[in-house]
Amino acid sequence: MSAGAAPRVDDPLLEWRREFPTTETTLHFISHSLGAMPRGVEGALAHYAEMWRNRGIRAWEEEWFALPTAVGDMLAGLLNAPAGSVSMCENVTMAQAVALSTQDFRAPRNRLVCTAEDFPSELYLYEGLARRGAEIVRVPARGGRRIEPEDVIAAIDERTAVVATSHTLFRTAQVLDVAPIFRRAHEVGAITLLDVYQSTGSVPVDVRALGADFVTGGSVKWLCGGPGAGYLVANPATTSALRPAITGWMAHENPFAFDSSAQKLDAGARRFWTGTPAIPAFLAAREGYRIIAAIGVAAIRAKSLRQTARLLELADAHGFTVTSDRDAHARGGTVGLDVPHAERVCADLLAGDVLLDFRPGVGLRLAPHFYTRDEELDEVMRRIVASVRRHTANGA
Numbered sequence: 538m539s540a541g542a543a544p545r546v547d548d549p550l551l552e553w554r555r556e557f558p559t560t561e562t563t564l565h566f567i568s569h570s571l572g573a574m575p576r577g578v579e580g581a582l583a584h585y586a587e588m589w590r591n592r593g594i595r596a597w598e599e600e601w602f603a604l605p606t607a608v609g610d611m612l613a614g615l616l617n618a619p620a621g622s623v624s625m626c627e628n629v630t631m632a633q634a635v636a637l638s639t640q641d642f643r644a645p646r647n648r649l650v651c652t653a654e655d656f657p658s659e660l661y662l663y664e665g666l667a668r669r670g671a672e673i674v675r676v677p678a679r680g681g682r683r684i685e686p687e688d689v690i691a692a693i694d695e696r697t698a699v700v701a702t703s704h705t706l707f708r709t710a711q712v713l714d715v716a717p718i719f720r721r722a723h724e725v726g727a728i729t730l731l732d733v734y735q736s737t738g739s740v741p742v743d744v745r746a747l748g749a750d751f752v753t754g755g756s757v758k759w760l761c762g763g764p765g766a767g768y769l770v771a772n773p774a775t776t777s778a779l780r781p782a783i784t785g786w787m788a789h790e791n792p793f794a795f796d797s798s799a800q801k802l803d804a805g806a807r808r809f810w811t812g813t814p815a816i817p818a819f820l821a822a823r824e825g826y827r828i829i830a831a832i833g834v835a836a837i838r839a840k841s842l843r844q845t846a847r848l849l850e851l852a853d854a855h856g857f858t859v860t861s862d863r864d865a866h867a868r869g870g871t872v873g874l875d876v877p878h879a880e881r882v883c884a885d886l887l888a889g890d891v892l893l894d895f896r897p898g899v900g901l902r903l904a905p906h907f908y909t910r911d912e913e914l915d916e917v918m919r920r921i922v923a924s925v926r927r928h929t930a931n932g933a
């Protein structure tokens with residue numbers, strides 16, 4: 538069966554493609570794992586080296602100390618979070634650790650409700666909290682893959698201290714309807730922690746509308762910001778009296794007082810900082826954030842829905858099993874295809890400069906982004922089909 542040619546559409550987002558040199562040398566379908574590098578990153582890192590070399594210690598005053606807040610405000614704009622509510626940190630794992638360190642997990646309110654499809658690093662962290670009195674309630678996926686909001690809601694009660702989950706689930710790219718889950722959490726007096734990593738820059742997120750107390754994310758994927766720039770958003774209305782146990786000198790109201798008496802926490806987002814910020818990572822990440830903000834996540838989402846729909850159409854035409862959601866409202870930016878010999882097909886394609894990945898249980902994962910040309914969708918599917926045929930013929 539053939540899917541037929543896709544209608545030609547005007548695609549103004551392709552203007553941005555020239556900012557991403559990698560897209561000229563690869564078929565780039567891996568933005569759910571590592572977004573393409575913006576051209577501006579090289580200049581940003583050269584600028585960092587120049588500041589360090591030429592300005593030395595004065596770089597802190599002149600740029601570096603204010604940088605995490607300024608960079609965090611760019612993310613606040615993308616997430617509809619209040620300015621000054623974003624703390625930059627190293628990665629999601631640390632951001633979650635800081636947020637969860639505000640909780641005592643003392644019985645009878647000692648439960649943390651999460652899902653089996655949350656990112657493993659988070660599940661490991663929660664496991665660690667079980668040694669400190671937390672009781673972890675992990676809501677299973679139906680059919681091994683799908684999380685139903687009603688199952689999470691049913692797991693929440695007065696024993697729940699924290700409800701933690703993701704906006705877009707990492708493995709299947711299911712967009713979870715978190716608003717009713719968080720409403721229930723607040724009804725019973727629990728706090729909410731939302732991982733938006735697989736959404737930010739791809740699926741619109743409004744953290745105020747969702748009612749999240751803490752939100753975590755990183756920059757490596759759809760934001761095209763590279764490693765080392767994680768973030769924690771703390772809703773000032775619900776978290777400004779909380780005291781993190783994982784903390785440091787940069788969370789003090791006056792860090793340069795080097796005060797050794799009991800810590801006086803900053804009243805703003807710096808309350809959730811720890812030690813010295815990762816300046817080069819934040820300078821690099823800013824290049825990606827600027828582009829995403831200039832395009833707008835709504836436009837990125839509209840294109841993503843169109844291109845993932847085309848991938849589904851092509852997959853159906855070849856009889857491949859689709860492991861991600863088909864419904865537009867629950868479909869994130871990634872399409873999962875459980876093709877025959879998927880792991881070998883993935884290795885084949887990577888060797889031929891097609892960037893994608895493979896995960897057990899979901900098969901190949903393909904993520905078009907705003908820089909993807911429509912022709913590339915057909916081309917990637919041609920390569921997959923050819924590789925599947927080769928491995929099938931070889932009796933692999």
Ligand SMILES: Cc1ncc(COP(=O)(O)O)c(C=O)c1O
Pocket residue numbers: 627628629630631656658703705706707732734735754755767
């Ligand atoms: C949903 C989600 N959360 C978290 C992470 C990563 O966490 P960290 O920033 O701690 O490496 C990933 C992917 O790497 C992810 O997909």
